[in-house]
Amino acid sequence: MNVIIGLINGMITGATPILLAALGGTMTYYAGIFNIAMEGMMLGGAFFAVLGSYYFESWVVGILFAILGSLLMALIFILFSVKLKTDEFVTGVALNLFALGATTYMLRQIFGVKGAFASPGIVPIPDIDIPLLEDIPVLGQILSGHNLLVYVGLIATILCHYLIYKTRFGLRLRAAGYNTNCLDTSGVRSDRIRTISVILCGIFCGLAGSFLSLGYVTLFSENMSAGKGWISLAAIILVNGNPWGIALISLIFGFSDGLGLLLQQYLPSQFTSMVPYIATLIALYVYSSRKKKEKFS
Amino acid sequence: MKTKFINGVLGIVIALMLGAIVMWIQGYAPFETYTALFNYSLGSFYSFTTMLRNSVPLILTGLSASVAFASGPVNLGQPGQFLMGALLATIGGLYLDLPPILMIPILILLAMLGGALWSGLAGLMRLWFKMDEFITTLMLNMIADFFTYWAISYPLFDKEAYSPMTPAINPNGWLPEFGNFNTNIIVMILAFIAVWFISKKTVAGYEWRIAGQNSLFARLGGCEIDKNYLKVMLLTGALAGLAGGLVVMAGPHRFLKGLGANYAWDGVMIAMVANNGILATLLYGLFFSILQTGALGMELITDVPREFIMVIQAVIVLVVVAGRGYFNILMDKIAVRRKAKEGLE
Numbered sequence A: 001m002n003v004i005i006g007l008i009n010g011m012i013t014g015a016t017p018i019l020l021a022a023l024g025g026t027m028t029y030y031a032g033i034f035n036i037a038m039e040g041m042m043l044g045g046a047f048f049a050v051l052g053s054y055y056f057e058s059w060v061v062g063i064l065f066a067i068l069g070s071l072l073m074a075l076i077f078i079l080f081s082v083k084l085k086t087d088e089f090v091t092g093v094a095l096n097l098f099a100l101g102a103t104t105y106m107l108r109q110i111f112g113v114k115g116a117f118a119s120p121g122i123v124p125i126p127d128i129d130i131p132l133l134e135d136i137p138v139l140g141q142i143l144s145g146h147n148l149l150v151y152v153g154l155i156a157t158i159l160c161h162y163l164i165y166k167t168r169f170g171l172r173l174r175a176a177g178y179n180t181n182c183l184d185t186s187g188v189r190s191d192r193i194r195t196i197s198v199i200l201c202g203i204f205c206g207l208a209g210s211f212l213s214l215g216y217v218t219l220f221s222e223n224m225s226a227g228k229g230w231i232s233l234a235a236i237i238l239v240n241g242n243p244w245g246i247a248l249i250s251l252i253f254g255f256s257d258g259l260g261l262l263l264q265q266y267l268p269s270q271f272t273s274m275v276p277y278i279a280t281l282i283a284l285y286v287y288s289s290r291k292k293k294e295k296f297s
Numbered sequence B: 001m002k003t004k005f006i007n008g009v010l011g012i013v014i015a016l017m018l019g020a021i022v023m024w025i026q027g028y029a030p031f032e033t034y035t036a037l038f039n040y041s042l043g044s045f046y047s048f049t050t051m052l053r054n055s056v057p058l059i060l061t062g063l064s065a066s067v068a069f070a071s072g073p074v075n076l077g078q079p080g081q082f083l084m085g086a087l088l089a090t091i092g093g094l095y096l097d098l099p100p101i102l103m104i105p106i107l108i109l110l111a112m113l114g115g116a117l118w119s120g121l122a123g124l125m126r127l128w129f130k131m132d133e134f135i136t137t138l139m140l141n142m143i144a145d146f147f148t149y150w151a152i153s154y155p156l157f158d159k160e161a162y163s164p165m166t167p168a169i170n171p172n173g174w175l176p177e178f179g180n181f182n183t184n185i186i187v188m189i190l191a192f193i194a195v196w197f198i199s200k201k202t203v204a205g206y207e208w209r210i211a212g213q214n215s216l217f218a219r220l221g222g223c224e225i226d227k228n229y230l231k232v233m234l235l236t237g238a239l240a241g242l243a244g245g246l247v248v249m250a251g252p253h254r255f256l257k258g259l260g261a262n263y264a265w266d267g268v269m270i271a272m273v274a275n276n277g278i279l280a281t282l283l284y285g286l287f288f289s290i291l292q293t294g295a296l297g298m299e300l301i302t303d304v305p306r307e308f309i310m311v312i313q314a315v316i317v318l319v320v321v322a323g324r325g326y327f328n329i330l331m332d333k334i335a336v337r338r339k340a341k342e343g344l345e
Helices: A002-030 A038-056 A059-083 A088-110 A137-143 A148-166 A168-178 A180-185 A190-216 A228-238 A243-263 A269-273 A275-296 B002-025 B030-042 B045-071 B078-095 B100-129 B133-153 B184-201 B203-213 B215-220 B225-250 B266-273 B278-302 B308-344
Strands: A116-118 A219-221
Touching: A002 A038, A002 A137, A002 A148, A002 A168, A002 A190, A002 A228, A002 A243, A038 A059, A038 A088, A038 A190, A038 A219, A038 A228, A059 A088, A059 A190, A059 B308, A088 B266, A088 B308, A148 A168, A148 A190, A148 A243, A168 A180, A168 A190, A180 A190, A190 A228, A228 A243, A228 A275, A228 B133, A243 A269, A243 A275, A269 A275, A269 B133, A275 B100, A275 B133, B002 B030, B002 B278, B002 B308, B030 B045, B030 B278, B045 B078, B045 B184, B045 B203, B045 B225, B045 B266, B045 B278, B078 B100, B078 B133, B078 B225, B100 B133, B100 B225, B184 B203, B184 B225, B184 B278, B203 B215, B203 B225, B215 B225, B266 B278, B266 B308, B278 B308
Parallel strands: none
Antiparallel strands: A116 A219
16 A cells, blocks of 8 residues: 555656646647757756755745746747747757756856755755645545645646636637737737747746755756656647646656656666656657557548 | 858857856956867867867767758767667677777677667657657667666676776777877768768768658659668667767777766757758867867866856857858848849839
């Protein structure tokens, strides 16, 4: 029983950063931007989260800093890909590498360390116990006592769904991706919608980053996003950007993450660390074969 | 050609100036820092040859990305293919014992085979299951990273070492060195000529380029898209694998943890900034090597951490690529304005 509860909790924890980043990415997905910069935005967010939390001794400032750091990356993205019309793919790759270089550089300049910075001075984001719910035996253990951002992720999923499908902005957002000219001729500047979508993406990736460095663990290490931005991109593509679909896919990836940890008793850790990436390949295979069938039927 | 050159030089100068401003704000001396940087990569025979040696993996992974992007496949798997090439060359070097004249070519072939296997895997996933190579190659990168880490931690582990690494490979498989001039440069030049010849002078290269520009046109014109796709994936994987093998054979002569980390995305960056041109890839590869080799000197002389170069590289890519696009838009605008004027008169 405890193993199962542990696995479920591991699944939820592992899913959260991917969910948050993917919700951000889905905004740009609908706006018709090929955005691969989630990885860099997340990494920037993770670094600034530690910076804010350490110097102001507050996780709230940590989260705010994370959002600002990630927004900084988003602004660079907007400047190049929306304003200067640079290739989105090139901008994304360069931005990811910029984030990697800049955080490694600042890690050394500001904290004077190489590789990783951990300190008792970094204030982590607290876990939340939900009253009443926490007293229910098994359910309480599963649903209560998670990191604050886990619940934020859940609320964000609902909000995103509402925003994309039920509001005027959502309609314009989808129109920006579906038919830019149509949107422009109806008097809405598609560039502005795109800009807003990238800013939203930056906010979500900032949250995801702060979960990495203040929730999951309480430290910053070089390249700590470790491909999570790419996995979130895969999640978006697999469900065509539907927020609830993204939540489901994130849980599957979170499960593979937890499964990897569990398997560590039997396999060398190098193999168990591969599990999320293999899971992505399998998910992609299922998606592609389903799509192929649709085509022929 | 001329505008491209001007655009590249301008982009580099702007990026270096931006870097100088950042350094100046932090209280470093920008001019001394750049002098130290170029001194340590170009200043003497020793530093020049070191720079050439370091440029080999950059140029080869860059060529891999350039050829792939120009022909269509978005092969982002250079890091993984690099590692698998290095691993296979290391295994060959550990278990084979032949005279150098046989050993070196065999290890080179093994390295290319390792890279081609890994990219071929992604290619087959695309052809059989329609899985996008853009994501599969990325995932295979991570898998190769962990797999090689396991291989050097357990089966190939050097029992006398304190961190994960293999024993040194058979000295017969070491690339000969003259002074500080390593023959990996010669291998790279041969590979460069081969790639140039294939893409400029053969029918296959022509078909690839056309398929990269307009896949539908190529198919209607009678090119075998699938077969060409697989060929490109195999060739580009082999190039990245070769880069990995040469690093082992020229440098540490063993597979160390984090071997390919420095070259991970550099190939893709170089291809982007070079706009997938083959000669441009060579030149930008050399320039990135100047930056990376000189970074150490910069750190020694003026205390600017060498990680700063990673930032500069990304800025160069952004500025040059954005400049190229914007330059064209600007030119079009001027042309349109001139035409409008002529129309008025």
